Amino acid sequence: MKAVIKRLQFFTATLVLTACNSFGPDSLRGTHPLYNDAIVGSMNEQLVLNIVRLHYRDPMFFLDVASVTASMKLDMSAGLDQSEVGLNGGSDLIKYSLGAAYSTSPTISYAPLQGEGFVKSVLSPIPIQAVFSLSGSGWNARRVFGLCVERINGLENAPSASGPTPRLAPNQNWQFNRLLELVEEVSGKQVISPRVDPETKEMQLEIKNSEEFADRIHEIKDLLGLDQNLEIYHINSDFIKSRSDTLSIRTRSLTSIFFYLSHHVHTPQSHKTAGLVTVTRNRDGSEFDWGTTPAGSLFEIRQSEDQPDLAFLAIPYRGHWFYLADNDLESKSTFMLLMQLFRLQAGTAKSQGPTLTIPVQ
Structure with missing residues (x-):
């Protein structure tokens, strides 16, 4: 029984370390193109909007993306649950659970181009x-x-x-x-x-x-x-x-x-x-x-x-x-x-x- 538990603990630790090792690079590859595309798209739309504004004699205004920060969080959990099966407790049942949650919290700062x-x-x-x-x-x-x-x-x-x-x-x-x-x-x-x-x-x-x-x-x-x-x-x-x-x-x-x-x-x-x-x-x-x-x-x-x-x-x-x-x-x-x-x-x-x-x- 102890040997089984040790193997499960080792497997869990290995899984967590592997996930942490790939979390940073994988998240960068997954989010960098998306942020790039969003910023370029918003800047393009801003230029078109200002051209249309001038057509209606409305004033132009430009906002610049000053910074983009994103905090990423990975939560993992694992557990073991041992219970007896049978009337006389003849055998044990071990339940193994593993959970993971990934979240990102981006913050975008804008600053007006003026002065x-x-x-x-x-x-x-x-x-x-x-x-x-x-x-x-x-x-x-x-x-x-x-x-x-x-x-x-x-x-x-x-x-x-x-x-x-x-x-x-x-x-x-x-x-x-x-x-x-x-x-x-x-x-x-x-x-x-x-x-x-x-x-x-x-x-x-x-x-x-x-x-x-x-x-x-x-x-x-x-x-x-x-x-x-x-x-x-x-x-x-x-x-x-x-x-x-x-x-x-x-x-x-x-x-x-x-x-x-x-x-x-x-x-x-x-x-x-x-x-x-x-x-x-x-x-x-x-x-x-x-x-x-x-x-x-x-x-x-x-x-x-x-x-x-x-x-x-x-x-x-x-x-x-x-x-x-x-x-x-x-x-x-x-x-x-x-x-x-x-x-x-x-x-x-x-x-x-x-x-x-x-x-x-």
């Missing part, structure tokens, strides 16, 4: 170097310049779209669209590339006179008013002086990009009738189609009365659902670029103000 550092980062123009770095790192040049550049050598990319929805349609500059088409055609061909002057440390742009792309290069320089005989051009943001050896580029700020994208939100007709949004109109009074702007063909947020089935992201707002369609790859790509720009500009800003801590049951 002087954050405001400066979202209101400052995207650095020109960052724009060229993005286009040179695999991002489509048409997408990067169509979203981030507001003006280049007099060619406008809907500058009035950088704020709340305007009542009058922006000037449609077909030349800017044509420039984006040409740049996209020669991108990746080592024809156009930024460089830094080794002596002055000034940023410059090299546009090579390639025989293969001679017609496209000639048209690019002609649209920008550049000297056809040069290959190296200065870069600045000064629009007061126009020079044939200089590219004057004005980039959008992160806030301006959010405003620009907010004009590409589909609006329920009832909301237009109620005056909840500004309807941009052409000179003849007809409704302007924001899909004709450089960013319009690259991004749109759709709306539905019911929760959509095929949605990459969907948020409820003002009695309707606003969403990015899962099969709209252009909009999803532009949204990925927006996420990268947000991290680039606002990623270094620290959370300010009180922290909201929520224990998750």
